[in-house]
Amino acid sequence: MASSPKRPWPAAVAAAAATALMLAFGFALEPVSWLMWLAPAPLLLVVPRLGFWPALLAAEAAWLGGTARIWRYLAESLEMPPVFLVVSAVMFTGMYTAVTLLYRALARRGRHWFAFLAFPSGVVAVEYVGSVVNAEAGGEWWSFAYTQADVAAVLQLASVTGIWGLTFLLMAVPAAIATAFAPGAVRKARIGIAATAAACLAATLVYGLARPVDQGETIRAGALALPTDQDSIDVDTAKADDLFAAYEAEIARIGAGDDLDVLVLSEKIFHVSAEAAGPYLERWSAVAAASGIDLVLGLAIDYPEDTFNAAVWIPADGGATGEYHKQHLIPGLEDWMTASDAGPVFVADERWALTICKDLDYTATMAAYGDQDAGLVLAPALDFTVDGWWHSRVAVTRGVEQGFSLVRAGQIGLMTVSDASGAVLAEDDRLAIADVPTGHVETVYGRLGDWLLFPVAVMLLAGIAAAIPGRRKAKQ
Template sequence: MASSPRPLPWILLGAFGTAVMLALGFWLDPVWWLMWTAPIPMLLAVPRLGFWAALLTAEAAWLGGTARIWWYLADSLEMAPVFIVVSVVVFTGLYTAATLLYRALMRRGRHWAAFLAFPAGVVAVEYLGSVINADAGGEWWSLAYTQAGQTAILQLASVTGIWGITFLLMAIPSAVATILAPGARRGLAVGIAATAAACLAAALVFGLARPVDQGPTVRAGALALPTDEDSIPVDTDKAETLFARYAREIERLGAADDLDLLVLPEKVFHTTEAQTGPYLDRWSALAVSSGIDLVLGLAVESDGHTYNAAVWIPANGHNTAEYRKQHLIPGLEDWMTPSDNGPVSIPGVGGGWALTICKDLDHAAAIAEYGDEDFGLVLAPALDFTIDGWWHSRVAVTRGVEQGFSLVRAGQIGLMTVSDARGTVLAEDARLAVADVPTEPVQTVYDRLGNWFLIPAFAILLAGIVLAVVPRRGNVAASDPDTKE
């Protein structure tokens, strides 16, 4: 495939076309449908360009398309500049490498390999990113979450995890670009189109027809009252005022007799070791008087450390439980100590309920333990950053689809979200969300087999790399097409 004699229009189309759509589609409140078309301009352009022009085009497309996310991490999460710079270089470089692999295969006439290698390469980038950034980010970064509002597509996570959704999301534009490439024979184009369409249709049919029976329901809610501070010391006037406001609201909900349990946000108050017991007694009295089981988020000092804790406070006054957050936000939560205790089940409810906290839901491996223990309902105090309320809640909802549990998540400065094991959002609000939420666990393929989809994805990627290096027999010129550019 010869280079275009006028490369500038293709550079502009590939770089800016993809960057604009990706910036809107891969965002904290995404325009989800743009993700199904975003890579097309870039993939149309790079086979028509010389190597350096293609490299520039791909880098500009990926960097421009992800720039808003990098700014959010630097501005809202206050992550270290060196972390941001290194992450930008690594992610942009890896995405560009996947794009250049597509180009190399197309220029060698290996259209089928190009069509499949590009989505496999993007999956590999996301997985490697989750490994490199295992402690800080986990699986927070994925194109798959842009589809978390599309319940039919989201069901694929119950089989493949986020990796299958990313693969499908990139395979469709890869197929379109490959079919539209010069030299694509009619039979080849029909075969690629039919394969892509069949995969999309299979995912939709499965997503629409997937049976999910979670049995009995409980009336559950998530509540966050406005405050300009978190981890408020309980011996301050501000803490007393906020406690009084929560008490009035909880008593009001209890008087309406329309709520069984209520989840409050992450680390609302801060208690010292001596204060914790008496302070929890006050909340226990509130739970008993209102008749509502409570989950309270606290910063708790214990044994010389401060932990981010979720405390189960039942309405019967007995059998409390405490879970401590395992994954902390680098920088913002350096003053706290992470826990390695794993899931904590809630006693006295017949089993199947558990506690977690906010960022732990970004980590698929940690939440896999909840699926292993057959929890059907997970209660999660959380704290977001205003603009990321949709995204962060949908990462959490996706974990529920993967492992087969319902979720009640209270995201201060974000969203209150109640969802089931299909990822259906049953209720959502910035202040109070209440719904009848099912409580039985659902068995999923992903829970049983884990990251099995990475095996075929990496096999496809490896085969693509080999085919990009090995020249086609009888086509010596095609073995090094850039030599004549």
């Protein structure tokens, strides 16, 4: 068993500060992706050498400090209730701390292989439990995996394991570094653990660089959001008329200068009653016909008993429209609306599907799109300015998992066009246009779902069992 230093606090403070700082910038709304490959290492290097209380406090400080910027965003931008934020912060910090103390216990008992595997398994478990507990509020929005969304070779792992494999690999590398220098680790274990982590990383990179993604034919697609200081503007107001006129002029300009096939507008731009929706949509049909561009329009529509957040398909040829209702609403901000459980709506050649913003945070919701071979998903969205990168990359990752391209228009976020490999083909804060492939790509994750959670659970339970002290033999 490792001995504790006589003056543990300076080491505890330094390790907690280093991990917290790297997490704060690595797990951020615009992350420094490479920091996540190192962030837990200082904490894991030190905790086996500390007594229980210094280790506990160092872990709590590191995890709470490292995630503080996210809690601030949820409070200020999403206006989440204080009770929810406090409970969630305590829950996540407590679970991450427990995983860190499990690593410490295993390393101090000389169970270095168990320590190496239990830590990333435990972090995956934290993310999964968080997604279950906060299912209504967040889905799979919270994950270290998204920090790698712009690292193409690593992101391809999501097509096999979903976000769980990315998180596991991200945490396994710093765990391997720390375990290789853990007190009492024998040379054979050090080499074996380092080699295992290196082999997993190398296999991921080789797969990511070699993975074939052929989606066939392309179309010209774009996402557009014009400036406005309000969402869900009543269509009977002068402000709505002015914004409609601005969209009409901009779409006409785009149609004249670009051979665009489809244009996605942002989420719930206007608010209309069901009775007035027909005549109002005729105005948009005229815009689509005049420009020759199929449109996806975000509306809030009042029905007799419910108000839905809708994405409306408006074809330029005057054909049948389609209407999708958002399935996951933001607690507090969208309590005046009703969530739908109707599932995806397919339009055009039945490989294109509609969704809305937050629905892309949910792996199970988007699995229905993969199951029905969606090749292109069209998504009005809103966002909250500071989360434009993060929320767009959560959506892009769903495309990698389920094998579809994405056109997403975030009103106060980003306009993003991406393919099934997660490559961002175009991006801007107002208008993004690109040639985007429309074929569906079969993925392992699309077929098998969260299969990785089973071996992760086995490794975590094995680590917990190995950390339990055995009964001492009775003296003869």
